[in-house]
Amino acid sequence: MKKKTGTSFVSAQQVADLAGVSRSAVSRTFTKGASVSPTTRSKVIKAADSLGYHVNELARGLINEQSNIVCIVGADIYTPYQSRFIDALTRELQAIHKVTMVVNSSGDSEVRDALAQTIRYRADATLVLSGQPDDALIQTCLNNGQRVIVVNRDKMQSGVESIVVTNRVAAREAFHMLHRAGCHNIVAVSSKAGTPSLVAREQAFLQEAKDHGIEATLKTVGMTSYETGAETARQLFSGSNPPDGAFCLTDLLACGFMDVARHEFGRRIPEDLCVIGFDDIDQSSWSSYNLTTFRQPVEDIAVHIRDLLSSRLDPDLGEGPTRFPTEPVWRQSVRMGAKP
Amino acid sequence: MKKKTGTSFVSAQQVADLAGVSRSAVSRTFTKGASVSPTTRSKVIKAADSLGYHVNELARGLINEQSNIVCIVGADIYTPYQSRFIDALTRELQAIHKVTMVVNSSGDSEVRDALAQTIRYRADATLVLSGQPDDALIQTCLNNGQRVIVVNRDKMQSGVESIVVTNRVAAREAFHMLHRAGCHNIVAVSSKAGTPSLVAREQAFLQEAKDHGIEATLKTVGMTSYETGAETARQLFSGSNPPDGAFCLTDLLACGFMDVARHEFGRRIPEDLCVIGFDDIDQSSWSSYNLTTFRQPVEDIAVHIRDLLSSRLDPDLGEGPTRFPTEPVWRQSVRMGAKP
DNA sequence: TCATTTTTTGCACAGGTGTGCAATGATGCT
DNA sequence: AGCATCATTGCACACCTGTGCAAAAAATGA
Numbered sequence A, B: 001m002k003k004k005t006g007t008s009f010v011s012a013q014q015v016a017d018l019a020g021v022s023r024s025a026v027s028r029t030f031t032k033g034a035s036v037s038p039t040t041r042s043k044v045i046k047a048a049d050s051l052g053y054h055v056n057e058l059a060r061g062l063i064n065e066q067s068n069i070v071c072i073v074g075a076d077i078y079t080p081y082q083s084r085f086i087d088a089l090t091r092e093l094q095a096i097h098k099v100t101m102v103v104n105s106s107g108d109s110e111v112r113d114a115l116a117q118t119i120r121y122r123a124d125a126t127l128v129l130s131g132q133p134d135d136a137l138i139q140t141c142l143n144n145g146q147r148v149i150v151v152n153r154d155k156m157q158s159g160v161e162s163i164v165v166t167n168r169v170a171a172r173e174a175f176h177m178l179h180r181a182g183c184h185n186i187v188a189v190s191s192k193a194g195t196p197s198l199v200a201r202e203q204a205f206l207q208e209a210k211d212h213g214i215e216a217t218l219k220t221v222g223m224t225s226y227e228t229g230a231e232t233a234r235q236l237f238s239g240s241n242p243p244d245g246a247f248c249l250t251d252l253l254a255c256g257f258m259d260v261a262r263h264e265f266g267r268r269i270p271e272d273l274c275v276i277g278f279d280d281i282d283q284s285s286w287s288s289y290n291l292t293t294f295r296q297p298v299e300d301i302a303v304h305i306r307d308l309l310s311s312r313l314d315p316d317l318g319e320g321p322t323r324f325p326t327e328p329v330w331r332q333s334v335r336m337g338a339k340p
Numbered sequence C: 001t002c003a004t005t006t007t008t009t010g011c012a013c014a015g016g017t018g019t020g021c022a023a024t025g026a027t028g029c030t
Numbered sequence D: 001a002g003c004a005t006c007a008t009t010g011c012a013c014a015c016c017t018g019t020g021c022a023a024a025a026a027a028t029g030a
Helices: A011-021 A023-029 A038-053 A057-065 A080-093 A110-120 A136-144 A167-180 A196-211 A226-238 A251-265 A298-309 B012-019 B025-028 B037-051 B059-064 B080-095 B110-118 B135-142 B168-180 B194-209 B226-238 B251-263 B300-310
Strands: A069-074 A097-104 A125-130 A147-153 A161-165 A188-190 A218-221 A244-246 A273-274 A293-295 A322-324 A328-330 B069-074 B101-104 B127-128 B147-149 B163-164 B186-190 B216-219 B243-249 B274-275 B293-295 B320-326 B328-329
Touching: A011 A023, A023 A038, A038 B012, A057 B059, A069 A080, A069 A110, A080 A097, A080 A110, A080 A251, A080 A298, A080 B080, A080 B101, A097 A110, A097 B080, A110 A125, A125 A218, A161 A298, A167 A188, A167 A196, A167 A226, A167 A244, A167 A273, A188 A196, A188 A226, A218 A226, A226 A251, A226 B226, A244 A251, A293 B101, A298 A322, A298 B226, B012 B025, B012 B037, B025 B037, B059 B101, B069 B080, B069 B110, B069 B163, B080 B101, B080 B251, B080 B300, B101 B110, B101 B147, B110 B127, B110 B135, B135 B147, B163 B168, B163 B300, B168 B186, B168 B194, B168 B243, B168 B274, B168 B293, B168 B328, B186 B194, B186 B226, B186 B251, B216 B300, B226 B251, B243 B251, B251 B274, B300 B320
Parallel strands: A069 A097, A069 A125, A125 A147, A147 A161, A161 A322, A188 A218, A188 A244, A244 A273, B069 B101, B069 B127, B127 B147, B147 B163, B163 B320, B186 B216, B186 B243, B243 B274
Antiparallel strands: A097 B101, A293 A328, B293 B328
């Protein structure tokens, strides 16, 4: 199991010997805020460079009981929405000299494993983007000063910092957009994933429709994907009573839905069919779609998380989740006149 | 700087005390292949569970001089291609119980930082997907038994394991596809990025055209993105002598190119214009595009990398880079009859 | 120059783990 | 039973770093 390498990593002791100072001096040179004279510092740096010394972050973390690692747990990270989020997060975290560990979780059990990993590596924090973490493990994390931040999930436990997006407001707004556009047969295209944010959007949309005397229907035929959106359209437009307005709970669903409506059933958008999405992924702005949607401010959220973790912001516990607004992005998939 | 937490992480010593065994027994219980009797093992596990013990991977890594961390360096990780690759990699690495560290690098300097990070965290390996790593740092990595694997990059140094895709073969094939489809005015749509794989495709494509007496032109108007593809199309179709066949060196470029050609210039695909892409991202199969393209076998590459790092495969050094074939995916953006 | 304050430096310890070595206990064989 | 073999266990050391403490050096003031 042990490696067989000729040379080994160079340690602070070796640097100290070469520079003719104590090992403490070396340590202090590379520790922010420690007291070293400019003379010794330069001697140390010179020796370190010539030897190729790099601080062993493992040993440092062992002392400090934290490792500057932040663990991101997410599923389907190849998805436009998730990958944009992770991109923003990694950049912001790097800006405060944190290191990003990504755990690709499909099921809840892997979220469990991820949290265990967080503990084993003494990470500073865990960001949960998907799945439901295990309560006992969360408690262990929190007890040891590790932070747990969940995004667009149900808040499960005190001590967990929660960030959500204004799903309900947006969903209600979506109904009114379709309503104002003159749609009569309205459908909500969702998935079987049952994610908290999906459920929130479904409920708010259907409720708002009902409150205005319109019976909107809900369709869930598969997971949250392009294919599901496509298949949903196929079922709806080949049945009796096809819709003339659709709120797709995800842009990805919307893309599949639009493609099939247009190419397989000849629907013109927005003349025959109005479509609204959610997320504002890159593809929504592509001119094949031009999708009117709601933008999730992932960059703002990433900045907020950075500020949280650089302790420039106090953890906002107790007073409920931090809410970020989703603003509508008007494009061409809804008839004009719907815009207020 | 020091944290103020009531409790602290539970150590192996505490578990040992509770279980009534020595700390060594605890260590051996959680070390694969160590010798412990079933009796003590179960006592230890019981105690560990009740205390919430988790091995400190930092201390373990300090001893072993490796941390089971694999560092992935990549730019533009929100891109469909990159995110799919990272998704595959993280899954395969997790399968062999490695932990993924993602470094989001925009410039070469950040690749440098990433490599330094690899060293500081005593990572097992670094995967470089973008940018040019620093020679001296690579040497330090290699000297200490850390592996460096570059994908679709120029091989820079011995000891670095290199994986590439058959860019040239595919590019030549792309020309013939357009040629057989009867295109006369052929253009290669690339970007200013100047990535090794882009350059390889450009050169091979243009050379093959020249060898067959056709003067294909090369267009590079921006970075590798949808917008660049769109802008390229705008320039080409508003100028004199618009093309009737395009090899877009990236599917993302192709999407932008197709959208503008169709929606702003009324070109029918494939009747008026044949388009070929590269990568086979998800969007290429969406029915708005139906793009004929070349598939990069990212899953196969990820599996290969897993096998390399689980030392089931010998590092293939010396005899040049490992090549993975890119196979054409026939869809509808090239006139039929081009298919052999 | 000398006394006083401030900065710098080295020592030694702590942090949690893996493992070689020797001792102990268990098991098998005759 | 007696001996040999083998698995198990505990001790002590090593891995590399940060930091409190006291001593030394430097800077400051008169």
